[in-house]
Amino acid sequence: MLQSLPNWHPIFVHFTVALFSVSVLLYLVSHFSPPGTFGRTIRLAARVNLVLGVLFTVGTLLSGWYAYNTVPHDDASHLVMTTHRNWALIAAAAFGLLALWAARYWLRNQREGRGFVLAAVIAAVPLVMAGHYGGELVYGHGVGVQSLPDADDHVHNGDDHDHDADHEDDHAHDADDHHDDEHEHADDGGHTPDESDDHAH
Numbered sequence: 001m002l003q004s005l006p007n008w009h010p011i012f013v014h015f016t017v018a019l020f021s022v023s024v025l026l027y028l029v030s031h032f033s034p035p036g037t038f039g040r041t042i043r044l045a046a047r048v049n050l051v052l053g054v055l056f057t058v059g060t061l062l063s064g065w066y067a068y069n070t071v072p073h074d075d076a077s078h079l080v081m082t083t084h085r086n087w088a089l090i091a092a093a094a095f096g097l098l099a100l101w102a103a104r105y106w107l108r109n110q111r112e113g114r115g116f117v118l119a120a121v122i123a124a125v126p127l128v129m130a131g132h133y134g135g136e137l138v139y140g141h142g143v144g145v146q147s148l149p150d151a152d153d154h155v156h157n158g159d160d161h162d163h164d165a166d167h168e169d170d171h172a173h174d175a176d177d178h179h180d181d182e183h184e185h186a187d188d189g190g191h192t193p194d195e196s197d198d199h200a201h
Contacts, residue, residue: 007070009063016060017131019053020095022046024120031117043111047102054099057092064088077141084133087126094123 026046033039105112137143
């Protein structure tokens with residue numbers, strides 16, 4: 001399985017996106033939750049996801065930089081790859097600063113304020129943009145893809161009847177075409193339309 005990957009960037013990047021996204025959502029929930037055990041628990045989970053996201057992002061950036069310099073690509077995909085890299089660096093820096101900011105609240109046993117939650121939501125924007133361009137690289141330009149599937153050979157359960165019906169329709173069309181050819185040959189009667197006109201005159 002690991003031999004089929006050009007590098008480990010696809011593994012790390014999914015953890016980064018998931019952990020940061022969950023952290024932002026949990027911060028939103030904790031901010032609008034009433035003070036109490038529930039709010040504190042959600043806020044603790046948000047902080048843990050944020051810290052874990054930063055740790056995984058170290059691997060994401062290192063493997064991403066390696067991919068940027070080693071994965072084969074053309075000029076068009078290079079532009080998208082560079083845009084993806086820039087958004088990813090912005091997102092990593094934003095969440096890194098958020099983690100330091102959250103650590104300050106954590107050490108002081110304080111609750112993150114409205115400004116922190118707003119900053120977390122804003123930091124999610126470059127994260128989404130980086131993910132968008134990363135998906136475009138793979139699904140739009142095929143960067144890092146070693147082989148493309150032959151879609152004609154793949155059949156889902158329940159689709160066999162449709163494929164058989166398509167084949168039957170093709171055979172029916174072929175038979176109709178052959179039948180029409182025979183009629184056209186019979187109608188010719190061994191002479192051309194020009195000869196038939198001369199004979200009438």
